[in-house]
Amino acid sequence: MKQSQLFTKTQKDALKDEVSVNAQLLIRAGFVDKEMAGVYTVLPLGLRVMNKIENIIREEINALGGQEIFMPSMQPKENWLKTGRWDSMDDLYKVKDASGREAALGPTHEEIVVPLAQKFINSYKDLPFSVYQFQNKFRMELRAKSGILRGREFIMKDLYSFHLDEADLDAYYEKSKATYFKIFERAGLKEVTHLTFASGGSFSKYSHEFQAITPAGEDIIYVCEKCGLAVNKEIKAEVVECPECKNTQFREEKAIEVGNIFKLMTKYTQPFGLTVKNEKGETKEIVMGCYGIGLGRLMGTVVEVHHDEKGIVWPETVAPFQVHLLSLSQNEKAAEIYETMTAAGIEVLFDDRDANPGVKFADADLIGLPYQLVVSEKNMRDNRVEIKNRKNGTVEYASLDNLEILGYFQNK
Amino acid sequence: MKQSQLFTKTQKDALKDEVSVNAQLLIRAGFVDKEMAGVYTVLPLGLRVMNKIENIIREEINALGGQEIFMPSMQPKENWLKTGRWDSMDDLYKVKDASGREAALGPTHEEIVVPLAQKFINSYKDLPFSVYQFQNKFRMELRAKSGILRGREFIMKDLYSFHLDEADLDAYYEKSKATYFKIFERAGLKEVTHLTFASGGSFSKYSHEFQAITPAGEDIIYVCEKCGLAVNKEIKAEVVECPECKNTQFREEKAIEVGNIFKLMTKYTQPFGLTVKNEKGETKEIVMGCYGIGLGRLMGTVVEVHHDEKGIVWPETVAPFQVHLLSLSQNEKAAEIYETMTAAGIEVLFDDRDANPGVKFADADLIGLPYQLVVSEKNMRDNRVEIKNRKNGTVEYASLDNLEILGYFQNK
Numbered sequence: 001m002k003q004s005q006l007f008t009k010t011q012k013d014a015l016k017d018e019v020s021v022n023a024q025l026l027i028r029a030g031f032v033d034k035e036m037a038g039v040y041t042v043l044p045l046g047l048r049v050m051n052k053i054e055n056i057i058r059e060e061i062n063a064l065g066g067q068e069i070f071m072p073s074m075q076p077k078e079n080w081l082k083t084g085r086w087d088s089m090d091d092l093y094k095v096k097d098a099s100g101r102e103a104a105l106g107p108t109h110e111e112i113v114v115p116l117a118q119k120f121i122n123s124y125k126d127l128p129f130s131v132y133q134f135q136n137k138f139r140m141e142l143r144a145k146s147g148i149l150r151g152r153e154f155i156m157k158d159l160y161s162f163h164l165d166e167a168d169l170d171a172y173y174e175k176s177k178a179t180y181f182k183i184f185e186r187a188g189l190k191e192v193t194h195l196t197f198a199s200g201g202s203f204s205k206y207s208h209e210f211q212a213i214t215p216a217g218e219d220i221i222y223v224c225e226k227c228g229l230a231v232n233k234e235i236k237a238e239v240v241e242c243p244e245c246k247n248t249q250f251r252e253e254k255a256i257e258v259g260n261i262f263k264l265m266t267k268y269t270q271p272f273g274l275t276v277k278n279e280k281g282e283t284k285e286i287v288m289g290c291y292g293i294g295l296g297r298l299m300g301t302v303v304e305v306h307h308d309e310k311g312i313v314w315p316e317t318v319a320p321f322q323v324h325l326l327s328l329s330q331n332e333k334a335a336e337i338y339e340t341m342t343a344a345g346i347e348v349l350f351d352d353r354d355a356n357p358g359v360k361f362a363d364a365d366l367i368g369l370p371y372q373l374v375v376s377e378k379n380m381r382d383n384r385v386e387i388k389n390r391k392n393g394t395v396e397y398a399s400l401d402n403l404e405i406l407g408y409f410q411n412k
Numbered sequence: 413m414k415q416s417q418l419f420t421k422t423q424k425d426a427l428k429d430e431v432s433v434n435a436q437l438l439i440r441a442g443f444v445d446k447e448m449a450g451v452y453t454v455l456p457l458g459l460r461v462m463n464k465i466e467n468i469i470r471e472e473i474n475a476l477g478g479q480e481i482f483m484p485s486m487q488p489k490e491n492w493l494k495t496g497r498w499d500s501m502d503d504l505y506k507v508k509d510a511s512g513r514e515a516a517l518g519p520t521h522e523e524i525v526v527p528l529a530q531k532f533i534n535s536y537k538d539l540p541f542s543v544y545q546f547q548n549k550f551r552m553e554l555r556a557k558s559g560i561l562r563g564r565e566f567i568m569k570d571l572y573s574f575h576l577d578e579a580d581l582d583a584y585y586e587k588s589k590a591t592y593f594k595i596f597e598r599a600g601l602k603e604v605t606h607l608t609f610a611s612g613g614s615f616s617k618y619s620h621e622f623q624a625i626t627p628a629g630e631d632i633i634y635v636c637e638k639c640g641l642a643v644n645k646e647i648k649a650e651v652v653e654c655p656e657c658k659n660t661q662f663r664e665e666k667a668i669e670v671g672n673i674f675k676l677m678t679k680y681t682q683p684f685g686l687t688v689k690n691e692k693g694e695t696k697e698i699v700m701g702c703y704g705i706g707l708g709r710l711m712g713t714v715v716e717v718h719h720d721e722k723g724i725v726w727p728e729t730v731a732p733f734q735v736h737l738l739s740l741s742q743n744e745k746a747a748e749i750y751e752t753m754t755a756a757g758i759e760v761l762f763d764d765r766d767a768n769p770g771v772k773f774a775d776a777d778l779i780g781l782p783y784q785l786v787v788s789e790k791n792m793r794d795n796r797v798e799i800k801n802r803k804n805g806t807v808e809y810a811s812l813d814n815l816e817i818l819g820y821f822q823n824k
Binding site: 005006007008009033035036039040041042043044047050065067068069070071072073074075076090093094095097098103105112116117119120122126129131136138140142152153 | 417418419420421445447448451452453454455456459462477479480481482483484485486487488502505506507509510515517524528529531532534538541543548550552554564565
């Protein structure tokens with residue numbers, strides 16, 4: 001894409017009303033725009049990141065056997081009364097139509113997905129299965145102060161699994177842990193993400209969070225010094241040793257919850273009477289698991305973990321473009337390189353603007369694409385282009401030959 | 413995909429509480445599920461159709477120069493007060509948080525996109541540009557009776573364009589008409605879609621609707637017998653001749669509005685004071701256009717236009733899969749064909765269920781994929797497979813050679 005055509009612009013100065021690093025950088029670099037507390041517009045650069053995150057998640061959840069659907073935000077009040085959450089859930093938005101009829105604005109989708117599953121489960125042979133979606137959630141957050149980490153409206157991947165018995169749920173649940181680690185690894189959070197034991201509510205001993213360590217974290221976790229597993233603050237008082245390796249030494253860390261998985265057991269199937277006859281003809285309540293990842297929060301966490309004083313440093317897997325092509329008064333040669341590279345399928349943001357080099361370099365560092373490809377008069381005289389690695393600052397050169405430049409990136 | 417793994421099932425019998433053909437067929441075939449009046453879940457088969465429609469629209473709107481973004485549903489009340497629509501729009505849902513602060517639940521996005529544009533427009537050189545999104549809209553519809561044609565919650569593509577003057581808007585507006593025709597042509601609605609003149613409100617003489625003729629249509633349009641353009645009911649009383657060719661003969665038709673385009677002029681830029689200095693240094697109010705297509709409505713219209721007494725007849729461009737592979741007790745050979753075809757990138761729904769041929773044929777006709785590939789004992793004896801065209805019922809044969817079967821579909 002040509003930067004001159006991008007309708008967004010970067011902002012040089014720090015924003016006075018944003019305390020979080022993720023919002024500062026994502027707004028200043030033109031990835032998101034804030035409309036009100038906890039409510040953001042995703043701009044073209046940000047949408048490219050979100051789509052990459054979404055595709056990573058989709059590939060991994062499909063591999064886990066999930067079937068993608070899209071459930072509505074407006075949800076019947078009756079369903080929420082049935083589970084008791086119409087009255088018990090503090091952060092539930094309620095809407096009323098002209099006739100006075102009320103509906104819930106979904107913060108989660110158990111109240112839709114359970115009756116939906118009920119329509120299609122006739123026999124134990126229909127189990128197990130799992131469905132998921134990427135869908136907007138609404139939560140009446142009172143402390144919407146952490147940039148895009150905690151929104152009142154946010155896109156979430158929520159997966160729900162249905163099983164004949166607990167053993168089958170357990171097996172799927174264990175597989176889902178591996179899937180989640182793969183997702184966070186692909187999104188560039190491998191080194192910082194810890195499987196964290198959390199309270200399982202009244203139905204299950206533990207649930208699990210995936211916590212990414214960063215100073216911006218709102219959560220406190222205790223990481224086992226021996227095996228790397230963690231427990232969250234909520235259950236730390238209850239456990240004296242690591243639930244995994246029995247070690248008793250923990251270190252305290254600040255972290256962001258980037259995902260969670262939960263054995264719901266029969267918590268939501270019971271109120272809807274979702275049962276099935278097993279092979280022996282016995283009626284059984286179906287057991288469930290749920291598995292969530294917030295996409296905006298994941299993008300914000302990547303920014304918290306991967307940035308420096310100049311701006312964002314995107315991992316290649318989720319960068320909006322791979323290459324920032326900077327033309328310093330050499331638009332003709334740069335345009336040629338741009339055409340060659342985009343034709344070969346490499347994602348290039350081409351800074352063809354009529355702006356001085358200082359502005360272009362500062363913007364490139366702020367936006368944070370993995371590689372900066374500099375076409376300047378000086379480099380042209382030396383018959384070469386400069387390729388700077390945003391992450392470690394190393395500079396390499398390629399000859400002016402378009403194909404050689406292309407080859408450099410194709411071999412990455 | 414293997415049909416035995418699809419969690420949805422077809423329903424044989426007509427639904428008592430659905431009057432519309434689109435909802436009858438889409439629900440019975442397992443494309444959507446109804447949660448409440450005007451509110452649907454999109455199931456795996458339906459989501460594949462929606463994604464194809466979305467991709468067609470995205471390609472064409474990108475070619476028109478649109479930049480994709482994603483705006484929020486929750487919108488500040490102040491913005492809606494500014495345009496006067498907080499009080500004037502009857503179908504606006506309003507939500508209130510715990511502190512009593514109200515927000516609008518967006519039925520459209522002028523109140524977000526204008527202030528957003530304002531943040532990035534510093535000079536006439538920043539114009540023109542256009543942004544669009546695929547996003548959930550909320551409208552308090554009282555007559556949500558037409559299946560997925562008129563929802564209270566529905567995904568819409570909304571595009572907004574910003575121009576320095578009316579001449580530039582006019583040029584873009586004309587181009588958008590061609591883009592819209594291309595979209596409806598690609599979605600299989602070429603023959604039935606008519607550009608229809610509608611009221612332009614107080615700011616512009618006409619707006620334009622794209623109306624698809626079908627008996628299920630809620631709108632009445634008058635199609636010029638000579639040139640095929642149409643006028644809607646609202647303005648028919650005002651015009652005696654075709655606005656295009658001056659002919660005076662019209663025929664009355666029922667139709668569904670599948671898209672609309674509107675010159676907003678300064679209707680929304682004025683209340684927000686969105687101005688820019690032109691080349692001569694004169695301050696000008698920016699003029700706007702908006703351009704909408706509802707995705708669920710488009711899917712429903714395709715079903716209204718393309719079905720028969722047995723079920724849906726999907727156009728290839730938006731079909732969830734291209735081929736329905738029906739195995740009649742010949743699962744081993746069928747599985748081989750399935751592997752060969754999916755590996756070659758052909759989208760196959762493989763009916764590997766343990767069900768009798770009658771059930772499989774009826775489901776295949778109901779679901780409506782373009783080709784039914786039948787692997788049966790009888791065909792095996794004749795050393796061939798049967799390929800039935802869902803639309804016209806013609807039957808062709810290919811030899812049992814996997815590559816020959818593959819070649820048949822690759823040459824389509």
